[in-house]
Amino acid sequence: xxxxxxxxxxxxxxxxxxxxxxxxxxxxxxxxxxxxxxxxxxxxxxxxxxxxxxxxxxxxxxxxxxxxxxxxxxxxxxxxxxxxxxxxxxxxxxxxxxxxxxxxxxxxxx
DNA sequence: CTCTTGACTGAGG
DNA sequence: GCCTCAGCCAAGA
Numbered sequence: 191x192x193x194x195x196x197x198x199x200x201x202x203x204x205x206x207x208x209x210x211x212x213x214x215x216x217x218x219x220x221x222x223x224x225x226x227x228x229x230x231x232x233x234x235x236x237x238x239x240x241x242x243x244x245x246x247x248x249x250x251x252x253x254x255x256x257x258x259x260x261x262x263x264x265x266x267x268x269x270x271x272x273x274x275x276x277x278x279x280x281x282x283x284x285x286x287x288x289x290x291x292x293x294x295x296x297x298x299x300x
Numbered sequence: 301c302t303c304t305t306g307a308c309t310g311a312g313g
Numbered sequence: 314g315c316c317t318c319a320g321c322c323a324a325g326a
Contacts, residue, residue: 198323217308227309228321234307235323252308259307 198224202236205295206245212277213293214285216253223295238262248272255288 205220217233226232237247237259248269252258260269260283270280279286 218310221308226322229323230308230321231306232308232322237307240307247307250307253310257307262307 198226198229198232199236199239202233203240203243203245206237206240206247206250208295208298209246209249209293210298212291214249214251214255214273214278214288214291215293215295216251216255218253219292219294219296220250234259246272249276249293251285255285255292257283257285 201224202220205215205223209215217230217237218227220233221227221230224233233250237245237250240247241262247259248263250259257269257273257280260267263269270283273280273285278291285291
């Protein structure tokens with residue numbers, strides 16, 4: 191039993207761990223890096239399973255820079271709080287200067 | 301096996 | 314620029 195899907199999840203976690211401090215990325219960017227651009231939802235799905243792991247899911251948002259997954263964190267503003275703690279400006283679940291703090295895994299795997 | 305849901309994205313109006 | 318629809322893949326009931 192060694193389906194690539196299993197690796198897919200593991201890869202998602204590893205990419206998330208590679209996200210530098212004060213930076214964020216999108217599900218699509220991770221999916222694209224994994225070669226599964228159509229699997230952006232799967233990235234989020236993997237993130238759901240990433241709970242309890244060393245995966246900084248709070249640094250992963252959708253392409254709009256919106257904290258779509260904040261509801262999956264404890265409390266109501268934990269995700270935003272974590273991001274702001276890293277210097278990321280967040281307002282109303284939306285990251286400010288998103289493209290400025292955006293981190294592309296494909297650009298970092300260099 | 302079929303249907304529904306989901307931390308998404310792109311295209312069209 | 315915002316809203317809506319459709320496509321995509323995987324897991325759970």
